Amino acid sequence: MEPITTVRSRTVVLAATDIDTDQIIPARFLTTTVRAGLGRHLFADWRYDAHGAPRPDFVLNQPAARDCQILVAGNNFGCGSSREHAPWALFDHGLRAIVSTQIADIFRNNALKNGLLPIVIDAATCRWLIEHPGVEISIDVPSATLTLPTGARVSFPLENFARHCLVNGVDELGFLLAHESAIGAFERRRSVA
Amino acid sequence: MQGTARTMLDKIWEAHAVTPEGVDTPAVLYIDLHLIHEVTSPQAFAVLAARGLQVRRPDLTLATMDHSTPTRTEEIFGGAPIALESAAAQIRALEHNCARFGVELLGLRSAQRGIVHVIGPELGATQPGMTIVCGDSHTSTHGAFGALAFGIGTTEVGHVLATQSLLQRKPKSLAISVAQRLHCGVTAKDLILWIIGRIGVAGGAGHVIEYRGAGIRALDMEERMTVCNMSIEAGARAGMIAPDETTYDWLATRPRAPQGEAWQRALERWRQLPSDAVAHFDREIEFDAAAVEPMITYGTNPGMVMPVNGTIPAHTNDPAFTRALAYMGFEVGAQLKDKTINVVFLGSCTNGRLSDLRAAAQVLRGRKVARGVQMLVVPGSQAVKRAAEAEGLHGIFLEAGAQWRESGCSMCLGMNGDLVGSGQYSMSTSNRNFEGRQGVGARTLLASPLTAAASAVRGRVTDPREILSA
Numbered sequence: 001m002e003p004i005t006t007v008r009s010r011t012v013v014l015a016a017t018d019i020d021t022d023q024i025i026p027a028r029f030l031t032t033t034v035r036a037g038l039g040r041h042l043f044a045d046w047r048y049d050a051h052g053a054p055r056p057d058f059v060l061n062q063p064a065a066r067d068c069q070i071l072v073a074g075n076n077f078g079c080g081s082s083r084e085h086a087p088w089a090l091f092d093h094g095l096r097a098i099v100s101t102q103i104a105d106i107f108r109n110n111a112l113k114n115g116l117l118p119i120v121i122d123a124a125t126c127r128w129l130i131e132h133p134g135v136e137i138s139i140d141v142p143s144a145t146l147t148l149p150t151g152a153r154v155s156f157p158l159e160n161f162a163r164h165c166l167v168n169g170v171d172e173l174g175f176l177l178a179h180e181s182a183i184g185a186f187e188r189r190r191s192v193a
Numbered sequence: 194m195q196g197t198a199r200t201m202l203d204k205i206w207e208a209h210a211v212t213p214e215g216v217d218t219p220a221v222l223y224i225d226l227h228l229i230h231e232v233t234s235p236q237a238f239a240v241l242a243a244r245g246l247q248v249r250r251p252d253l254t255l256a257t258m259d260h261s262t263p264t265r266t267e268e269i270f271g272g273a274p275i276a277l278e279s280a281a282a283q284i285r286a287l288e289h290n291c292a293r294f295g296v297e298l299l300g301l302r303s304a305q306r307g308i309v310h311v312i313g314p315e316l317g318a319t320q321p322g323m324t325i326v327c328g329d330s331h332t333s334t335h336g337a338f339g340a341l342a343f344g345i346g347t348t349e350v351g352h353v354l355a356t357q358s359l360l361q362r363k364p365k366s367l368a369i370s371v372a373q374r375l376h377c378g379v380t381a382k383d384l385i386l387w388i389i390g391r392i393g394v395a396g397g398a399g400h401v402i403e404y405r406g407a408g409i410r411a412l413d414m415e416e417r418m419t420v421c422n423m424s425i426e427a428g429a430r431a432g433m434i435a436p437d438e439t440t441y442d443w444l445a446t447r448p449r450a451p452q453g454e455a456w457q458r459a460l461e462r463w464r465q466l467p468s469d470a471v472a473h474f475d476r477e478i479e480f481d482a483a484a485v486e487p488m489i490t491y492g493t494n495p496g497m498v499m500p501v502n503g504t505i506p507a508h509t510n511d512p513a514f515t516r517a518l519a520y521m522g523f524e525v526g527a528q529l530k531d532k533t534i535n536v537v538f539l540g541s542c543t544n545g546r547l548s549d550l551r552a553a554a555q556v557l558r559g560r561k562v563a564r565g566v567q568m569l570v571v572p573g574s575q576a577v578k579r580a581a582e583a584e585g586l587h588g589i590f591l592e593a594g595a596q597w598r599e600s601g602c603s604m605c606l607g608m609n610g611d612l613v614g615s616g617q618y619s620m621s622t623s624n625r626n627f628e629g630r631q632g633v634g635a636r637t638l639l640a641s642p643l644t645a646a647a648s649a650v651r652g653r654v655t656d657p658r659e660i661l662s663a
Contacts, residue, residue: 015512017513018394018494020494022625022628023628027607027608031280034236079394080330081329082233083232084233102398104398106346114348161219173348177246183223
């Protein structure tokens with residue numbers, strides 16, 4: 001994973017609450033054996049009509065959404081299945097952060113492992129962001145703060161280990177493999193017990 | 194002595210912490226059973242291959258195919274190729290990866306194949322006190338045995354393959370106590386839908402739910418699995434139920450359960466698992482099973498649920514609710530009872546076990562699926578299929594005009610060829626009524642096997658108690 005310290009971008013807003021992973025990427029696009037190239041299926045059923053043509057009224061299809069790296073969404077984003085194809089598709093589309101008042105547990109874990117920032121902020125700030133699509137905001141990982149266009153800074157929860165991994169591009173599998181002797185000792189202890 | 198009293202979650206967590214969590218690092222949590230399937234594993238095996246790693250404990254890893262795998266007999270046992278080439282490629286990839294890394298695969302034509310959350314328990318691979326993971330959110334099902342079981346993403350599948358461990362923060366605990374017993378005609382599916390309707394689709398976020406109380410103790414193992422299965426639909430990390438005699442009776446004859454002296458030693462360990470009497474939970478909620486009625490969803494998440502005889506409630510100023518009703522073609526204040534349906538799906542990891550098929554067969558015996566309704570019956574595993582056929586249940590379904598398929602996830606999620614058409618109303622015993630879940634534009638009504646079967650007979654949304662008492 002590439003180190004990630006800041007994301008500065010205009011926002012794109014999907015105000016709906018409880019956006020589930022079947023909306024982020026429908027199951028029929030999961031019959032793949034690779035992780036690349038899923039961005040074209042992102043929000044497929046909201047983004048394209050029955051003939052595969054982009055729906056002009058869907059926000060990600062609008063010119064203002066181009067190059068936006070921050071998605072602001074309604075409460076409980078990413079609920080539903082454990083498919084990591086959801087953060088893969090969001091990242092592949094060019095998004096680098098999801099901002100909401102709540103982000104579902106498994107999606108949050110999956111996002112962090114792919115350099116997609118799951119940012120949970122207070123309801124008032126999120127409501128303001130939803131009401132002001134397209135504003136430029138910045139997210140600073142080391143200080144775990146989000147800076148609004150007014151210069152006001154709001155903090156978001158980010159546990160130390162996740163912050164360390166993001167800022168330093170730590171490979172979690174490598175971190176786990178370094179515990180090999182402890183895992184082996186645990187296995188030996190249990191086989192005796 | 195609240196200081197030393199522990200919940201079942203505490204006990205299982207502490208017994209599996211290779212290293213405890215600290216301020217700066219999560220725990221390294223050891224995994225006892227890793228279940229894998231064709232859809233969320235190929236990219237994980239690719240990481241192992243790229244880094245020259247092996248599967249650390251193939252003996253604790255079990256693979257099967259269910260999600261994108263077709264359910265038509267000719268596609269499984271020959272006579273026709275697998276219609277979806279991309280699904281066939283996933284199946285070949287799993288066969289290749291399991292052979293290369295030495296992982297046991299209950300493959301396409303195995304008599305033990307089935308939905309991953311059905312076969313783990315029926316083989317006795319799922320046992321109390323274990324940590325169990327799978328790249329699938331409905332892994333929570335296995336918690337019915339007093340295991341800590343949760344869904345993970347593909348990167349974490351790779352972590353477990355390579356190290357048999359995961360980096361985890363301990364979730365909070367939520368006790369849901371259910372008093373009294375369910376009434377006749379009301380099922381475990383109705384109970385869990387009712388609970389989700391009350392706590393909401395994010396109501397369990399960050400928590401492991403422990404279901405307890407007389408209403409839970411009265412449930413058999415398959416009913417307990419239905420309840421734990423849908424914990425994720427309340428946003429919970431996992432659901433669990435303390436093991437008891439019901440659990441041990443169910444497990445005693447399973448092929449992969451401990452045998453002989455090992456069984457006795459296991460029983461002694463398992464009896465220590467239930468939460469201590471004064472254990473502290475981070476949250477506690479109480480419900481009354483006697484208040485539960487047959488339930489049906491009316492919207493596009495499992496929290497949008499009401500009694501079958503109810504009317505769609507108003508949610509002012511909620512755009513998601515308005516959008517959901519527009520998608521479903523429903524209006525506030527409307528009844529769903531007697532609403533015409535087009536498709537009935539009986540199956541899935543929620544309701545695809547033998548007792549579910551028996552319940553539906555009880556309604557369908559000597560009756561016909563209504564004209565214009567397509568009904569698909571998909572057993573949760575090949576073992577469930579054989580057991581149902583031994584009892585003659587398949588004959589009841591076929592006689593009624595339903596289709597009888599090979600096991601798999603089928604219509605629960607539209608990725609294996611079994612689809613609901615756009616705009617059609619599907620009464621489904623599965624777990625998710627999300628937009629497009631069963632096919633683009635499909636409108637899903639979640640319900641119990643009894644309600645689904647009764648509705649199949651009438652061709653309209655029906656309270657099963659009307660038919661059961663007829």
